[in-house]
């Protein structure tokens with residue numbers, strides 16, 4: 001369909017972040033030619049390869065192992081063996097132990113930068129994938145039989161034609177808008193601060209999630225007894241919190257989190273993120289599919305964003321490996337994501353809104369829910385298996 005000389009591939013993945021790179025790895029056995037296009041200066045420098053701490057579901061860990069990514073991490077993932085959930089001002093609280101559900105861990109924590117670098121290394125060894133970086137897709141034309149992309153990069157403008165384009169280009173996806181797919185956006189008016197933290201008690205596999213009217217506060221276990229600390233604040237207070245020195249921030253975090261891990265002794269470099277939910281109204285159009293943050297950017301409170309994006313990638317890889325690239329692949333992919341996506345969104349958004357609601361009925365419901373969770377193994381087991389990533393097709397790993 002190109003009118004002038006351009007390279008042809010079967011699949012063009014736009015965005016070499018965590019999700020696009022994972023998809024490239026998962027497509028290695030598909031026999032299809034793949035281009036992975038990333039706008040960052042180098043394949044090691046996408047903005048998502050940063051200091052955020054990612055809680056990965058157990059299923060994501062085993063998928064990354066199968067993809068050959070896990071052995072390339074600098075620090076092995078730190079297992080989450082228990083999760084302590086509470087809410088400031090509510091009487092319910094619960095302690096979930098992986099061993100009570102027959103597991104050694106609910107999942108594990110990795111640094112996004114470490115995972116990103118491991119993915120970049122793995123992608124560099126893929127036979128079927130050509131990495132094009134730095135290059136930004138600046139225009140695209142879609143048709144039923146494929147798409148024509150214009151790439152602006154270090155050495156000028158290039159063209160690429162692809163039978164299927166995968167939009168893995170993040171929250172403000174250019175591909176999504178070029179394909180005419182609308183979004184629904186919700187601004188949580190919250191900013192999330194992230195840093196490492198050392199406390200009197202070492203992390204020892206324990207995670208803590210504490211909800212409050214001002215936003216969630218969480219500690220995730222990391223290597224060497226350190227915690228990954230997450231603290232949500234109302235958007236208008238963000239500049240004031242960002243300006244605090246480390247000692248003032250440690251005291252502020254202590255006031256929000258309490259004394260469950262003893263005195264907070266030191267906090268590391270802080271980064272922050274304004275939180276909004278952006279949901280694509282459809283996951284496909286002619287010769288294009290959406291995945292990861294381009295498909296849905298969700299509140300990090302439930303630690304589901306990358307886990308869900310990885311399942312997006314696996315669903316598409318499974319279809320392509322099992323049935324090849326066909327006229328109906330984009331529709332089939334979108335249909336395969338409906339159930340997992342809607343249940344994960346309901347879980348994450350429900351958690352974000354419910355835990356921030358200060359009204360009395362919500363307050364009572366929450367207390368009851370937390371108390372019930374602790375004493376109702378069936379309800380807790382359902383929640384836990386969802387949070388461990390066991391939603392969606394149980395068969396996508398078979399093809400990797």
Ligand SMILES: Cc1cc2nc3c(=O)[nH]c(=O)nc-3n(C[C@H](O)[C@H](O)[C@H](O)COP(=O)(O)OP(=O)(O)OC[C@H]3O[C@@H](n4cnc5c(N)ncnc54)[C@H](O)[C@@H]3O)c2cc1C
Pocket residue numbers: 014015016017018019020037038039040046047048052053054055056135136137138168169170171173174175192194273291292293294300303304305306307308309
């Ligand atoms: C504070 C925080 C904590 C989180 N914690 C968790 C957690 O515990 N567990 C979890 O599962 N998830 C978590 N998440 C969510 C997770 O980080 C994201 O879901 C995930 O990183 C999304 O990856 P992505 O590849 O879809 O998007 P992105 O990381 O946004 O990648 C998109 C890529 O596309 C590139 N790009 C954009 N436009 C173009 C273009 N036109 N041409 C070429 N390239 C382009 C960009 O440079 C970028 O590299 C957290 C998020 C935050 C903010």
